[in-house]
Amino acid sequence: xxxxxxxxxxxxxxxxxxxxxxxxxxxxxxxxxxxxxxxxxxxxxxxxxxxxxxxxxxxxxxxxxxxxxxxxxxxxxxxxxxxxxxxxxxxxxxxxxxxxxxxxxxxxxxxxxxx
Amino acid sequence: xxxxxxxxxxxxxxxxxxxxxxxxxxxxxxxxxxxxxxxxxxxxxxxxxxxxxxxxxxxxxxxxxxxxxxxxxxxxxxxxxxxxxxxxxxxxxxxxxxxxxxxxxxxxxxxxxxx
Numbered sequence: 417x418x419x420x421x422x423x424x425x426x427x428x429x430x431x432x433x434x435x436x437x438x439x440x441x442x443x444x445x446x447x448x449x450x451x452x453x454x455x456x457x458x459x460x461x462x463x464x465x466x467x468x469x470x471x472x473x474x475x476x477x478x479x480x481x482x483x484x485x486x487x488x489x490x491x492x493x494x495x496x497x498x499x500x501x502x503x504x505x506x507x508x509x510x511x512x513x514x515x516x517x518x519x520x521x522x523x524x525x526x527x528x529x530x531x
Numbered sequence: 532x533x534x535x536x537x538x539x540x541x542x543x544x545x546x547x548x549x550x551x552x553x554x555x556x557x558x559x560x561x562x563x564x565x566x567x568x569x570x571x572x573x574x575x576x577x578x579x580x581x582x583x584x585x586x587x588x589x590x591x592x593x594x595x596x597x598x599x600x601x602x603x604x605x606x607x608x609x610x611x612x613x614x615x616x617x618x619x620x621x622x623x624x625x626x627x628x629x630x631x632x633x634x635x636x637x638x639x640x641x642x643x644x645x646x
Contacts, residue, residue: 459621460637506574517633518587521574
């Protein structure tokens with residue numbers, strides 16, 4: 417069964433500081449990996465995705481993530497955090513099989529940004 | 532704006548009642564997914580439909596059912612509601628490309644409160 421772990425429930429960073437959110441996955445085949453962001457009272461917005469190829473993927477809002485197969489990780493990074501980045505971030509793994517294409521989400525990391 | 536619409540935005544009802552949540556997928560998307568987000572269970576996949584047919588089932592209770600209509604909109608029916616059914620219900624849609632390189636786009640969600 418596929419699973420995703422986000423070890424950090426809460427993270428607080430100062431505005432302008434760098435950010436790394438951790439994500440570890442378990443999946444039997446080639447994983448398809450996603451990061452979504454949920455602002456308060458909002459739906460889930462796709463930040464970036466990894467299907468294959470270059471292991472460093474760029475997303476929207478200046479985010480990037482690196483796929484490391486040997487570590488089963490897909491950590492999200494941003495070099496300089498803005499106050500508007502305060503939100504909850506979800507890592508997800510998906511993969512196609514005969515049963516469908518469900519996403520399995522991690523528990524989320526809530527990011528707070530200090531001025 | 533993802534292009535996925537959900538109605539209503541908020542729903543308040545009593546235990547034992549039945550409600551229907553509605554979702555319209557992005558134009559061109561054939562697959563619709565339902566997810567439940569609750570404080571204790573996190574984000575969990577409920578069910579997937581593809582072009583009118585059920586494709587995959589997750590942790591969906593027997594009191595819950597869904598369908599996808601010929602115009603591709605979907606409805607999630609929740610019956611005999613319990614306090615624990617209070618949650619945010621998301622709909623997502625995708626093209627469902629072969630090989631799994633499929634991206635799900637999420638609607639804004641319906642917040643259900645059972646009193």
